Amino acid sequence: MSDKDPALRANAPRLQLHVPEPLFRPGDTPDFSGIKVPAAGSAPRPDTSAPAVDTHPLTTNLVRVLDEQHRAVGPWDPKLDADTLRKILKDMVTVRVFDDRMYRSQRQGKTSFYMKCTGEEAIATATAAALDRDDMHFPTYRQQGLLVARGYPLASMMNQIYSNKGDPLKGRQLPIMYSDKAHGFFSISGNLGTQFPQAVGWAMAAAIKGDSRICMGWIGDGATAEGDFHSALTFAAVYNVPVILAVVNNQWAISSFSGIAGAERATFAQRAVGYGVAGLRVDGNDALAVYAAVQWSAERARTNAGPTLIEFFTYRAEGHSTSDDPSGYRPIDEAKAWPLGDPIERLKAHLLALDEWDEKRHSALTAEADATVRAAQKESEKLGILPQQGKDNVGSMFDDVYSDVPWHIAEQRDAALAEGRD
């Protein structure tokens, strides 16, 4: 017999199941002093063609550029001109205003559902600034900033949210599940994680065809638990794919904190180590750090030096969606205690420190964003809001199931139209 005699185990300790628990629950006073926030500028910046292993110390570090005095410091400073900074600021403000208005629309019964990205605005908008306009994205539902930054019409976004006559997706998709080929924005899936390996596939195709465009896949901290996350990293590593894989770690997945996705054991960026791909952990509330990390990863991908896994460390400042009330599972003031601050305030303070901005211009920018969003909303609502939809063009719901309409669906379309006349 090769196995040991079980009797020898008589005095073995009792096995225990560990179930992770977040630091704070409703009623607790949030205190994040335990979160290590390395000084801005302290993280080294390897060459973009460095072996993946050279980046691995960065997976437990935090790439930060903006310091406490709101200066851009250290090797990751992307040295952006003031116009670029102002463009990112404007995009962030627009996203926040847009989110607030659409959240309110949902509360007013004009649509069924909405999701904000409050506190995470820097991630998508600074990414858009760092990539080329024709690079491709496979986003989740919290990257509306990509569309805004790429100049996708706000009214079109709203038309989708209202499922109205102007909805490019013809009323078929849940609000915010945008899709737009011309803006390099792949169809958002309700099924978490699916897009992550798809992004790798797009980039594989670009490599197969000798293209120069790269691709970026997005996923939330919670959804990294899906098998698709593993597929994405495996394929990216095996074929040295020109892809950027981004985990937006906003600490929460509905009511489950990041520990339920494994964050008590390792950072999300550290997942890169086991696959042998480059990994960066980045302050997601620092627009300059986001820009720098994406720029670094893009250069790496474009020069066939390999894929990068980026963890954007941030905080979901509001509820998961309009269907969620976070006061049931976390302290209501947790967002305010978050040690990495607010991305808009931080970039604004940087521009002020550079003397490239002032309070008057900031108020004007906010007012302008507000006016732009309101104008778009007016334009969109002329085409209808959700409660008015679903009666016209009923036949259209049978289009695009297949490239043509097979007999059984044609029959069902006739039946649906007849039913509408009953």
Add this chain to the structure above:
Amino acid sequence: MPTMNMIQALNDAHKVAMRADNDIVVFGEDIGFFGGVFRVTEGLQKEFGKTRVFDAPISEGGIVATAVGMAAYGIKPVIEIQFADYIYPGYDQIVSEVAKMRYRTAGEWPMPMVIRTPYGGGIFGGQTHSQSPESLFTHIAGLKVVIPSTPHDAKGLLLAAIEDPDPVIFFEPKRIYNGPFDGHHDRPVTPWTKHPASDVPEGHYTVPLGKAAVVRKGHALTVLAYGTMVHVALAAVEEQGLDAEVIDLRTLVPLDIATIKRSVEKTGRCLIAQEAPRTSGFAAELSALVQERCFYHLEAPVERVTGWDTPYPHAYEWAYFPGPKRLKRALEKVMAD
């Protein structure tokens, strides 16, 4: 008797079962401290502790697979998949492992577990919060498939499912969690308190698996339905003033064929209502069974009322849903000659 909605009844079933059996563990996404996005598991973690009631990583494949391991060990997992639309990453584990384990191990490793999941539309959830995938599971040998339509049955069926020696896929019609739905989406929602089946006995009782309920007696035709469609069908036959017998199947597999046969032989007509898409839906199976077993009693072809063969379209929810108008036409057709 306490009055409960379906969520409270399901919650109560968990408590009754877990108090009686220490080996039951409950896990799934957001089901621990928070009590689930539909609140079915509210308070369970507090009462039974974190090692019996806990949040799972967002990995439906992992949730089902770890349940397989637990069942192999000998404890009983009762797991939640947050929406039936998200069960697919767990489908391989369910189809290839859960369903076949008893068979492939010659009975050595049965897989007693319950996989609960809210399903169905009518809540403007778009195509990823509205699906009715029951036929993807009724097609798999080795799985039992249960769908309650009232709080009373939800509790009794869930307790029976937990006590059953085989794996049970337990679909919860989320549209009727808070009240029965007659298909008239433009009318105010009636709460369960107005419905007699919201009287839910305290403590332990079961509604046996494999037994349908005749929820309305009649002679002119038989209507077969389950889940939300039971209430939509009941309202439709009332509105048409038909002497219809309405059968709530409650368990799809194993099916109560005797009750169906008895009824159709009496009425000679049969209409089947399901919310799921038409092609290869469970209604097709029912239609074949009725035709095979009651052919010489039939006075009209068996009729199906279903959702369309499209994804569930957000804005066109009520053009998709098999509501009163679709039922009316089908009832007229099956009663015609």
